[in-house]
Amino acid sequence: MRIEWSHVNKVFYGKEEGDRFSYQRQAQTGLLDFTASLKQGVTVILGPEGSGKSTLLRVTAAAAVPDDGRITYQTHRSEVHVWSKSIAAMGSASPMEALRQRIGYVPQRKRLNHDTPLDESLLYLAQSYQLPQPKKRAAELIARWGLAGVRKQPLNELSRDVAARYIIARSLISEPPIWLLDEPAHGLDDWGWQLFMQELTRRRQHGITVLATNDLELAEAADHLLLMEAGSCRRIGPRKILTAGVPDGTVASWYRTMQTFSKVKTRSP
Numbered sequence: 424m425r426i427e428w429s430h431v432n433k434v435f436y437g438k439e440e441g442d443r444f445s446y447q448r449q450a451q452t453g454l455l456d457f458t459a460s461l462k463q464g465v466t467v468i469l470g471p472e473g474s475g476k477s478t479l480l481r482v483t484a485a486a487a488v489p490d491d492g493r494i495t496y497q498t499h500r501s502e503v504h505v506w507s508k509s510i511a512a513m514g515s516a517s518p519m520e521a522l523r524q525r526i527g528y529v530p531q532r533k534r535l536n537h538d539t540p541l542d543e544s545l546l547y548l549a550q551s552y553q554l555p556q557p558k559k560r561a562a563e564l565i566a567r568w569g570l571a572g573v574r575k576q577p578l579n580e581l582s583r584d585v586a587a588r589y590i591i592a593r594s595l596i597s598e599p600p601i602w603l604l605d606e607p608a609h610g611l612d613d614w615g616w617q618l619f620m621q622e623l624t625r626r627r628q629h630g631i632t633v634l635a636t637n638d639l640e641l642a643e644a645a646d647h648l649l650l651m652e653a654g655s656c657r658r659i660g661p662r663k664i665l666t667a668g669v670p671d672g673t674v675a676s677w678y679r680t681m682q683t684f685s686k687v688k689t690r691s692p
């Protein structure tokens with residue numbers, strides 16, 4: 424199993440949602456010649472605010488189209504998928520639908536606008552992915568993520584902590600080999616956090632998990648660290664090896680050291 428990013432670029436034009444002071448169409452670099460590869464296990468993406476962590480996850484989840492470059496996913500020994508601007512241009516004829524089922528994605532903004540009841544929404548998703556026993560799969564997730572008491576509630580009426588738990592559960596519906604999470608702890612209560620950490624441990628042995636966070640304690644759960652700076656990959660490697668060079672061996676110390684020697688002056692988390 425492997426994900427490989429090759430010279431991926433992404434530039435945004437225009438103001439960001441919620442940025443009411445920016446009226447100009449200013450180009451913002453999301454990703455700049457991003458090149459890296461990673462294998463099975465848990466990879467934590469670190470980097471200052473605006474360094475491109477969310478953009479990397481969105482593009483990798485095929486929720487955004489790269490301007491340039493390509494992403495190659497090897498999900499099983501003989502199964503390889505590619506995501507690029509030219510693949511996206513193929514529209515519904517593209518082979519991406521098969522890949523989407525192999526990716527679970529938890530975005531940073533955990534808002535739900537639909538009024539579909541929670542259980543129906545999971546069932547619909549399981550059916551649309553043509554899973555063999557969609558009812559059973561939806562019921563399993565409801566039980567595992569402690570959602571039984573709210574299963575008839577419309578999604579847009581779920582409390583913040585339940586919505587966060589539901590979004591994580593939903594991302595796992597097809598048991599995807601690739602799990603991408605953007606600030607997964609945001610919104611979770613203690614119970615949700617425990618369930619999430621159990622799932623992280625369960626998946627460590629199989630599949631690729633990539634999570635972006637500013638939480639340096641959560642980053643201690645990483646097998647690999649990927650440090651971003653100004654849209655590029657500044658450093659990638661096994662956590663134990665990267666942190667071996669700092670006195671207390673923690674990710675927080677390593678991250679601080681890397682920021683001290685950073686060429687780009689950006690705000691730290």
Ligand SMILES: Nc1ncnc2c1ncn2[C@@H]1O[C@H](COP(=O)(O)OP(=O)(O)OP(=O)(O)O)[C@@H](O)[C@H]1O
Pocket residue numbers: 435436437438439440451452453470471472473474475476477478479637
């Ligand atoms: N939809 C968008 N429209 C305009 N600019 C964007 C958009 N999304 C991201 N950007 C810009 O791209 C750059 C990278 O943003 P991104 O959100 O990927 O960084 P990040 O490392 O995840 O930041 P944070 O830690 O604050 O979440 C920033 O300059 C940001 O302003």
